[in-house]
Amino acid sequence: MSTSGISGGARVPPAPGQENSFGRFISRFATPLTAGLFLISAISGTALFFHWTPGTFHEMHEWLSLVLLAAFAFHLYKNWVPLLGYVRRGTLILPLAVCLIAAMPFVIPGVGGHNRGNPAFRLVPLLTHARLSDLAPVLKTTPDELIAALKKRGLTVRAPNETIEAVAIDSDKEVPEVLFSVIPGR
Known part of the structure; x- marks a missing residue:
C-alpha cells in the first residue's frame, strides 16, 4: 500500500478509496464543491429571506441545495477520521444539539409563536x-x-x-x- 501526503512530518496512508479515480475525485474536489455550493446556498437563502427577486433564487436554492447534500456527503467521506475524533472527544454533541434546538420553532406548530407555512x-x-x-x-x-x-x-x-x-x-x-x-x- 502506498502512502501519500505528509502530516506533521509523518507519512500517512491514503484516505479510503484514494487509490481509485473516485477516491482521487473526492480527495481533490469534496471540500471545494462543498464550499462553493454552500456559498451559493447562503447567497440564495439570504436573498429569499429578504424577498429579493424570489423567482430568480427559489429554484436555484432548492436544486443546488440538493447538490450541496451530495458534496457534503463526499466531504464527510473524505474527512471521516477527523469527524470521528469530534465524536470521541464529545465536541460534536453540543453543536448538533444547539442546531436541533434552533430548528424546533420552525417545525413544531405553535412553538415560538410561529404559524407553519405560507398563509396563501x-x-x-x-x-x-x-x-x-x-x-x-x-x-x-x-x-x-x-x-x-x-x-x-x-x-x-x-x-x-x-x-x-x-x-x-x-x-x-x-x-x-x-x-x-x-x-x-x-
Missing part, C-alpha cells in the same frame, strides 16, 4: 372545500355565474352545494387547476 398555501384547502355557493361571493361573483364559468371551461358541475374539489374529481382535473381557473384576473 393554507387558504387553498379552505377554498377548495367550500361550497360553490359560499365561494362565489369571495370570488366577487354569484353562485350561478361561478357555475356557468366552470361549465364554460368544460367542467362537470351538478349543484351550488358542490365544492371545487368535487368538481375537479368529477371532471378528472387537478384541484388547484380548477381553483386557479376561477380566480378573477386569470
Whole structure:
C-alpha cells in the first residue's frame, strides 16, 4: 500500500478509496464543491429571506441545495477520521444539539409563536372545500355565474352545494387547476 501526503512530518496512508479515480475525485474536489455550493446556498437563502427577486433564487436554492447534500456527503467521506475524533472527544454533541434546538420553532406548530407555512398555501384547502355557493361571493361573483364559468371551461358541475374539489374529481382535473381557473384576473 502506498502512502501519500505528509502530516506533521509523518507519512500517512491514503484516505479510503484514494487509490481509485473516485477516491482521487473526492480527495481533490469534496471540500471545494462543498464550499462553493454552500456559498451559493447562503447567497440564495439570504436573498429569499429578504424577498429579493424570489423567482430568480427559489429554484436555484432548492436544486443546488440538493447538490450541496451530495458534496457534503463526499466531504464527510473524505474527512471521516477527523469527524470521528469530534465524536470521541464529545465536541460534536453540543453543536448538533444547539442546531436541533434552533430548528424546533420552525417545525413544531405553535412553538415560538410561529404559524407553519405560507398563509396563501393554507387558504387553498379552505377554498377548495367550500361550497360553490359560499365561494362565489369571495370570488366577487354569484353562485350561478361561478357555475356557468366552470361549465364554460368544460367542467362537470351538478349543484351550488358542490365544492371545487368535487368538481375537479368529477371532471378528472387537478384541484388547484380548477381553483386557479376561477380566480378573477386569470
